[in-house]
Amino acid sequence: EAQVTQNPRYLITVTGKKLTVTCSQNMNHEYMSWYRQDPGLGLRQIYYSMNVEVTDKGDVPEGYKVSRKEKRNFPLILESPSPNQTSLYFCASSSFGGGSQPQHFGDGTRLSIL
Amino acid sequence: ILNVEQSPQSLHVQEGDSTNFTCSFPSSNFYALHWYRWETAKSPEALFVMTLNGDEKKKGRISATLNTKEGYSYLYIKGSQPEDSATYLCAFYLAAVGFKTIFGAGTRLFVKA
Numbered sequence A: 001e002a003q004v005t006q007n008p009r010y011l012i013t014v015t016g017k018k019l020t021v022t023c024s025q026n027m028n029h030e031y032m033s034w035y036r037q038d039p040g041l042g043l044r045q046i047y048y049s050m051n052v053e054v055t056d057k058g059d060v061p062e063g064y065k066v067s068r069k070e071k072r073n074f075p076l077i078l079e080s081p082s083p084n085q086t087s088l089y090f091c092a093s094s095s096f097g098g099g100s101q102p103q104h105f106g107d108g109t110r111l112s113i114l
Numbered sequence B: 001i002l003n004v005e006q007s008p009q010s011l012h013v014q015e016g017d018s019t020n021f022t023c024s025f026p027s028s029n030f031y032a033l034h035w036y037r038w039e040t041a042k043s044p045e046a047l048f049v050m051t052l053n054g055d056e057k058k059k060g061r062i063s064a065t066l067n068t069k070e071g072y073s074y075l076y077i078k079g080s081q082p083e084d085s086a087t088y089l090c091a092f093y094l095a096a097v098g099f100k101t102i103f104g105a106g107t108r109l110f111v112k113a
Helices: none
Strands: A004-007 A010-013 A019-025 A031-038 A042-051 A054-057 A076-078 A087-094 A109-113 B005-007 B010-014 B019-024 B030-038 B045-050 B056-059 B062-067 B072-077 B086-094 B101-103 B107-112
Touching: A004 A087, A010 A019, A019 A031, A019 A087, A019 A109, A042 B086, A042 B101, B005 B086, B010 B019, B019 B086, B019 B107, B030 B072, B045 B056, B045 B062, B072 B086
Parallel strands: A010 A109, B010 B107
Antiparallel strands: A004 A019, A019 A076, A031 A042, A031 A087, A042 A054, A087 A109, B005 B019, B019 B072, B030 B045, B030 B086, B056 B062, B062 B072, B086 B101, B086 B107
């Protein structure tokens, strides 16, 4: 089954404790992206990747890191999480970047930073 | 900062009503516009990918139009059903500045049986 898999689905942690949210897709998609969703603000793009070893900042990259060492994986790293990073996070992928193909979303990861 | 505006923020309709929402986006540097349907406790699912001015797309009772010159897209739902209750998101793709995606805040539709 074609899917985007995120882990964990839920996480409660404390300020400053490094964490990684994994994202994996099995559709051989070139484009992958991370979003955060906060009430009233819609989805905001954190980072995206056009292909292996190619990543770019979205609109809200501060406090996050990403890497794209393999085509299928695009982990989101919070080196020193803070309470303002409490949010619902989505990973998405599409066959090509630029909008010519729809994005496929993971089930989301709800992070709470205390 | 580029903005994508969706209106209304929320909408309550009765079963059988037809309804429409608006997505407004910058008319310059347009590359594509997507519509997504997002049900509570699920992930967004793509409805339409629109790339050409004048595009009209249809899937069952849902259709969408695109006007890139004036920077808006309409989503129409004919004969709303309770299962149409969801948040409808539009996403704008720029032709410049890499391949950023800018989402609107969504229109929350409630359909009462």
